[in-house]
Amino acid sequence: MMLTFGAAMNLLLSVCALLLTLGVLRMAFRIFRRWNKSDDEERHELEKGFYLTFSVVMVVLGIRLFLVPLYFWNMQSFVPLVPGAMCLWGVFNALPEGAWPSLFLKIVLPAAYLSWLLLARINSSCRTNPLIRNLMALFMILTPFLLIDFGTEIYVLSQLSPVEVSCCSSAIDVGTRLVPGAIGAVSGQTLLLLILFPYSMLYVASLILSTKNRAARLNALAITIPIGILLVVTITETLTPWLLRLPFHHCPFCLFFQHPLSLVFTVLFWFGLATPWLSLATRQLGRLNGEAKEVEYRLSKTLTTYAAYAIIIAMALMLVDILIVFS
Amino acid sequence: MKIATQNLTKVYCRGKPAEVEAIRDATLGIREGDFCLLTGPSGSGKTTLLSLLALLSRPTRGKIFYENEEVSSYSDAWQTKIRKDKIGFIFQQYNLLPQFSAWENVALPNLCRQMSKAERRSQAISIMRSMGLGERVEFKVARLSGGEQQRVAIARALVTSPEFVFADEPTASVDEDTASAIITLFKNLKKEGKTLVVSTHDSSLIREATLHLKIQNGTVSRFNGS
């Protein structure tokens, strides 16, 4: 086990989140079980318990969201400690294969955490706490994922050892590229950008319209997947070689840590693409009706507006970054 | 009806040897602008009924309606919102916070509103002046007399211009002059159309009441003068 300061703090905060999660699970279950069957007085007591559960879950999810950048920062700090590693890819190469899913979890699970926080916000805005049971149920569903999140962190930090590894170039830079060198007079890399930008603007338009009609909402949802794939391909094939000024290097981890601005616009893009799914998950998990549905509609509208801004700002930053490098 | 109850019951220490039914099956209605008086011997349940009507405690059984909405089933957060927006409460023991000055105590209810410090202070000073406390604005609570403390407590209850004003024995712990000033104040509030619910033994208040409820051993009945 290679324990640096960052890793030690990561562990500390992770353990705090774990203890809180386990400590409040029983109360969450009790509230879920008894809420609809209780009389006014018992319900009032359950409501008090809900305040504790709610506060604890907010802190736990807040910690887990804070740990996402800290985790990546820590893994990056291990690069000098793993011989042969030049970036995060190399560090993960020093781990058993079972560690790779933790990367995926760190990107996907925050969306689940944000769903819970959104539902909690809707519940607070309603008069009769209509979503308390749903919140407790969702927390109990999230608990195994929280435990897996914690478990993978411990696993990764305990399994990391200073073995000699090959780095990203040997995996990412070899083989056929995803785009052809050129199509007509336009290079494949430029073409990706020329597709990404208008497609993203189309997505922004769908987002704005989605607040007004259902068809646009479904359209926005549908577009997120091809745009997500296109974004990943563009980062790997175009932005990494361009921004790093290394024509044959395509590792996004190298890009993110040598070019922090790229991380910013990627995160903004992630938020912009995740929002319609967040709204969908909130509606489905909350089984909203009546007052909660109205509150959700207003909240969703606000979030969608922010998502649209996030995409626009992300594209602007991308453009600025490219211009800075090429100026 | 502005405030109504249906079979309202409050039991303390339910299921224990010390179980007490403080209020039993109270069904009553208070109209807009009513000056409702609650009278009864000590331990009859006046304070309990007052705290139930002001949403400071929850009934064991029964319902409470505000403007035809059943508020007793509302969440703690929404009951608090009603208290914040519509209710002013005057405690018998003043319940001022000693770490704050007089104006800060008066401005406390506005702390959980979207009001800046300057706005809160201005509003607090304005109402304090109307109650003859203009010279006591910056005084800490410990430096105020009993009568002044009660007037600060009343100012605090009125600073948000509430629709409903509840008072628990407002003249019990003050001198005659202060009591007289309080009664005058209540008359003015009644003229302004506010709905007042006051628990008291003070006979001069009884004269002003438009609705007089007598409480005996937890049972509420309308007092018809006999």
Next chain:
Amino acid sequence: MKRLPRRFQEHSNFFEYAVNSLFTYKTRTIAIVVSLTIAIMILGSTIFVSDGLLREAQLSVETAPDITVQNMEAGRVVPMPNAYAEYLGRFLDVRRIVPRVWGYVYLQDSIYTLMGIDPSTTPIAEELGLTLESGRFFSGNERNVAVIGSQVGDALNIKLNDQVKITEVHAVYSFTVIGVFDSDVSLFTSDLILIDIETSRDFLDMPPDTVSDLCIYLDDETKIPSTASMISQVYPDLRVITRESMKDAFASTYGLRSGYVSVLWYVLLISVILVAWNQASSASVESQREVGILKALGFSTSNILEIRFLETLLLGFISASIGIFLAIFYDLYLGAPIIRNFMLGWSAIYPNFPVPILISFGSLLTLYAAAIIPLLVGTLIPAWKSAITEPDVVMRGS
């Protein structure tokens, strides 16, 4: 003063209330702030020193040779024949090879590095990246002269043109100090006494035509890994050390040491959290009554929780800020005693040199998180218990 947007005004009011609350309950505030400040100070000073040493080491390594080659026998470094310089010079991209003869000398309770090089084959300043604060380097024919690190001069109380005497078993060697290294290269030269290679060989009793190691400088830095690899394959008995591997070794050493300190620090943190829990839980009747009054006046349970959280955030932030400030003072002005010995190691005695510190944004953020989040966790339940106080508690009290 510009007014806050309305939707933030309520939270600003609660913040104001939280600040007031900290002053009202002074004992609790002081207990938590003092204990957490000490904890953060200890952790922060260790991290700043660790990061500073790491950066200093990595900067110093920039002046190190591209590749250093040593002869190994039975796992120990032994003198290597100078002839290796010729063999290794035949590798592609090798620009220059600098032989060195070095060892340690014991002077006035401290250990110093004695190093001999041949300036006729090596333009010292350019190749080795060493610059002088005063004086000059020696030329190829000069004997009994030395260039010393600035800390060596301070420790032995010798200046330019003074004599430094080093006693060996069979002789006393005397050198005239003709140059002092710049403090910019202090970590590399702080304990260095640089003399001519022949005298060094004689002093260290090494056979003729042998050296301690060979420093290899390449035309193209990108060829370092491949050249090092080729040398290892052709001469498997040689230890080949690249500049990158030296950087990684430093990162590993200082990184792991600070990690161990962090884990030991958990014990201190637990006691701080217990103090915080105890203080928060022993909420007086007065405090409970206060919450009851606020509830009666229209504050919701969420509002009270928010105020309690803001109090905790403030306590954590203040403690972390004071702790960080004290950590910087402890490191910069007091020289980080105890911590510097742990980080530098006790196996060798170094001359005194100011401990370098590095305060990075990531370290600061992590320190604040380490202060605030555990405190939040420790005071969550007491805050909740306070917040669920029923408003009719003030009625029952009357």
